[in-house]
Amino acid sequence: MVLATHSGLKAATSPFSLDAEAEYDRWRADKLRHYPSSIEALIVEIRDPMTLQPAEHDAIVSRIRRANMAIYAAPAALGENKAVPRELGRQFGLTHLDGNLLADDDAISSLTVANGAPRRDFIPYTNSAIKWHTDGYYNPPENRVQAMVLHCVRPALQGGANQLLDHEMAYLLIREHEPEYIRALMAPDVMTIPARAEDAGIARPAQAGPVFSVTPEGRLHMRYTARTKSIEWKDDALTKAAVAFLEALLASDLPYIFRGRLEAGQGLICNNVLHDRSGFKDDEARPRLLYRARYHERIAGS
């Protein structure tokens, strides 16, 4: 495999390289020893997300180091204020927001049920369930989404819960079972998102890429969607078996999968872990509203 030039050494000795068995064994033991045993262990109460206390900041980073994610619980009274996710992210070195066609002008998306085009044609802006995925799976490698903040202003009347799985844990479980599956999922052409044509022409060219990749810093990135529409998997037996194994993992009751719902004032801050969303029912007068900020860098210190 050709690795990045100036930081190739780091990538070559990354535990996520299939050749680095000793590094992997050490990393694996460490990961399993420190992985949180419940979603409660991910929660950090904070007083003011705009100005975290050092102890609050440290508590969040230590959870992200173990599971690539933490859930902060701030006072519900914060209300509709996009500065909350933006300023919170900034305190973890997150400044490069990923713009997308449907984000608001400030690149932070307001996820709520939309009645008008074009948003209502996209699942995040409906009350439907969303299958397992990582964010930005259709982005090109130079715009990888590496971190995300999902802040809840108002939960739904019913539903709208998430399942969460650290993508490193998904990697570990697959590699334990069959390292060749990891090799298949690291192929640069394993998963292709076809071009999306829109009225004004092609909005997004076809995007082929790996599921798992190692960043120049030696960290693991995952690109995945369980959608079956608008996605093309490489057509060979090993890829099919690897994808089926991953799907089965995500459909299982693994203790590593966390389940919960963000309530008002709470948020998920993560290194783009695997997640889904259940369908929900709104209170029409107080519809569900979550802010979503996606970033091109990982959370500092994690």
Ligand SMILES: [Fe+2]
């Ligand atoms: Fe998402």
